[in-house]
Amino acid sequence: MEREQHIEVRPPSAGGNTEEYWLNMGPQHPATHGVLHLIVRLDGETVREVKPELGYIHRSVEKMAENLTLLQNIHLTDRLDYLSCHMNNHAVCMVAEQACDIGVPERAEYIRVIVSELQRIQSHLLWWGAFAMDIGALSAFLYGFAEREKITDIFERLCGARLTMNYFRPGGVAQDLYDGFEQDARQACSDILYALDEYQRLVTGNLIFQERTRGVGILSRDKAIGYGCSGGTARASGLDYDVRRDDPYGIYDRFSFDVPVATAGDCYARYEVRMEEMRQSVQIIEQALKDLPVGPIQAKAKPVLKIPKGLQVFRQVETARGSFAMTAIGDGTATPLRVSYRSPGFMHVAALHEMSAGFKIADLITILGSLDPVIPDIDR
Amino acid sequence: MSNPRDILGPQRFSQSHAAPKLIPPNASVTKRYFIRVVTGVTSLLTGMRVTIGKFFDPRTTVTQQYPENRDELKMAERFRGRVVMPHDADGEHNCTGCTLCEKACPNGSISVLNTKHASGRKILGKYIYRLDSCTLCNLCIEACPFGAIEMGTEFELATTRKEGLVEILNKKAGRL
Numbered sequence: 001m002e003r004e005q006h007i008e009v010r011p012p013s014a015g016g017n018t019e020e021y022w023l024n025m026g027p028q029h030p031a032t033h034g035v036l037h038l039i040v041r042l043d044g045e046t047v048r049e050v051k052p053e054l055g056y057i058h059r060s061v062e063k064m065a066e067n068l069t070l071l072q073n074i075h076l077t078d079r080l081d082y083l084s085c086h087m088n089n090h091a092v093c094m095v096a097e098q099a100c101d102i103g104v105p106e107r108a109e110y111i112r113v114i115v116s117e118l119q120r121i122q123s124h125l126l127w128w129g130a131f132a133m134d135i136g137a138l139s140a141f142l143y144g145f146a147e148r149e150k151i152t153d154i155f156e157r158l159c160g161a162r163l164t165m166n167y168f169r170p171g172g173v174a175q176d177l178y179d180g181f182e183q184d185a186r187q188a189c190s191d192i193l194y195a196l197d198e199y200q201r202l203v204t205g206n207l208i209f210q211e212r213t214r215g216v217g218i219l220s221r222d223k224a225i226g227y228g229c230s231g232g233t234a235r236a237s238g239l240d241y242d243v244r245r246d247d248p249y250g251i252y253d254r255f256s257f258d259v260p261v262a263t264a265g266d267c268y269a270r271y272e273v274r275m276e277e278m279r280q281s282v283q284i285i286e287q288a289l290k291d292l293p294v295g296p297i298q299a300k301a302k303p304v305l306k307i308p309k310g311l312q313v314f315r316q317v318e319t320a321r322g323s324f325a326m327t328a329i330g331d332g333t334a335t336p337l338r339v340s341y342r343s344p345g346f347m348h349v350a351a352l353h354e355m356s357a358g359f360k361i362a363d364l365i366t367i368l369g370s371l372d373p374v375i376p377d378i379d380r
Numbered sequence: 381m382s383n384p385r386d387i388l389g390p391q392r393f394s395q396s397h398a399a400p401k402l403i404p405p406n407a408s409v410t411k412r413y414f415i416r417v418v419t420g421v422t423s424l425l426t427g428m429r430v431t432i433g434k435f436f437d438p439r440t441t442v443t444q445q446y447p448e449n450r451d452e453l454k455m456a457e458r459f460r461g462r463v464v465m466p467h468d469a470d471g472e473h474n475c476t477g478c479t480l481c482e483k484a485c486p487n488g489s490i491s492v493l494n495t496k497h498a499s500g501r502k503i504l505g506k507y508i509y510r511l512d513s514c515t516l517c518n519l520c521i522e523a524c525p526f527g528a529i530e531m532g533t534e535f536e537l538a539t540t541r542k543e544g545l546v547e548i549l550n551k552k553a554g555r556l
Contacts (some may be wrong), residue, residue, distance in 0.1 A: 068486050071519065072484070075486060075515055075517035075519070143434070146440075149442060156455075156456045156459065157456040157457070160456065160459050164515070166518060166519075174518070175458065201426050202426075202427045202430045202431070203427065205426060205427070206424065207419050208420065208424075
């Protein structure tokens with residue numbers, strides 16, 4: 001009852017035969033991609049209101065970061081958005097590099113771009129499989145994972161782990177590329193391009209898929225800006241913004257790539273934008289592999305990295321889901337005074353009500369899947 | 381760079397990749413119905429050609445028969461399993477008890493307990509490693525200047541005894 005106090009009570013629907021009720025979706029629901037709890041107010045089968053309830057996987061990462069050095073902090077960001085951990089690591093490393101004035105060797109910058117883009121493809125492949133499975137195409141899920149496995153194998157050979165890589169270091173990367181990495185990456189790229197054409201025939205062209213996604217979960221451009229959406233979700237609503245292009249970090253300004261933008265703002269637009277992003281990532285990888293220089297992979301840095309007292313450093317990166325930002329305030333010791341993360345998924349889940357009110361409950365699954373939520377990223 | 385607030389550009393896709401709109405928006409109800417029936421079946425068959433092709437093509441098999449292939453399953457060279465301390469033929473290790481790894485560890489998984497040698501110098505007594513709190517982040521290995529510890533390639537780390545998660549890595553006390 002306490003919950004209903006701050007919720008506007010709407011009159012029952014005009015049909016007369018239905019009744020409003022609350023439904024708890026999650027935290028143990030297979031379609032919520034983790035421990036996300038959605039409290040849904042339904043009128044028959046029509047969604048009237050969605051309230052995301054968070055806190056089931058809260059680990060107080062920001063507080064933990066205050067007791068760890070920046071170097072120890074990197075491995076914690078693997079555990080925020082575990083499908084974009086290279087990009088999250090990049091944000092921490094850039095904060096450390098800016099605060100302590102460390103340069104990064106050329107080769108390390110190229111390696112960072114290559115593995116980040118490989119990870120973006122890997123994340124989108126997993127999203128593609130999970131999204132198709134949410135709609136009901138089970139074989140797509142298996143094909144997406146089979147393709148993703150090739151990139152995961154590259155990461156395993158490169159940094160020793162498949163999911164929580166902890167590969168970037170302030171001033172470079174932890175280990176040099178293994179022999180044959182370039183060949184593996186090129187092979188993975190050509191496999192992805194072939195697979196994307198296959199996915200086009202399997203899912204994109206399917207009438208059932210199109211009917212389930214076109215016109216469903218529309219997020220207008222103004223609302224996308226208002227809720228702070230970023231990444232593929234915002235670009236599908238017509239917001240032409242990509243951190244890699246508009247606030248270039250690392251060496252992203254050296255590569256030519258398109259930022260796919262769609263204006264429809266529905267689930268299908270989000271799908272199309274992400275599929276095109278994979279093609280663009282392949283382009284970036286090919287350009288980076290062509291120019292990959294030889295040289296050192298890590299700059300000499302002090303053993304203890306201290307953020308100067310009172311200095312506030314803010315850096316943002318484009319992860320597979322949107323813009324991830326880290327702010328750190330130093331107090332002159334080895335551990336930062338305060339660390340704050342901005343994760344893209346939180347804003348997308350906040351906009352979930354805006355997208356799904358008025359649609360059926362089956363569409364809510366589609367909309368949630370199209371947002372590509374990673375719950376540990378939403379709830380830190 | 382461009383101001384994101386000023387852009388409401390048209391859809392920017394290369395046409396070959398964008399899927400065609402299957403049903404024309406201004407068709408009559410009957411026409412839409414029949415187009416739906418036909419395109420529904422044909423698009424389904426197009427997709428099923430992919431799945432059936434995968435079903436009969438042995439090259440697309442990616443499943444590994446995991447428990448059976450345990451013997452020939454080799455992990456990557458850099459694979460990060462549990463922390464191990466390699467010992468040479470005489471049962472000696474390289475650890476000097478400098479506690480750099482203990483300081484590098486973010487979760488306090490390592491405790492280096494030093495003892496006193498008969499000559500009065502400090503040597504390693506016990507090297508305690510707690511797998512239960514370890515995140516396998518590799519920072520201890522990078523911190524070690526002597527190459528005394530490394531990441532093992534064992535990946536089946538599950539256990540039914542929680543005592544097995546805390547272990548003493550060194551077999552005997554350190555040398556001078």
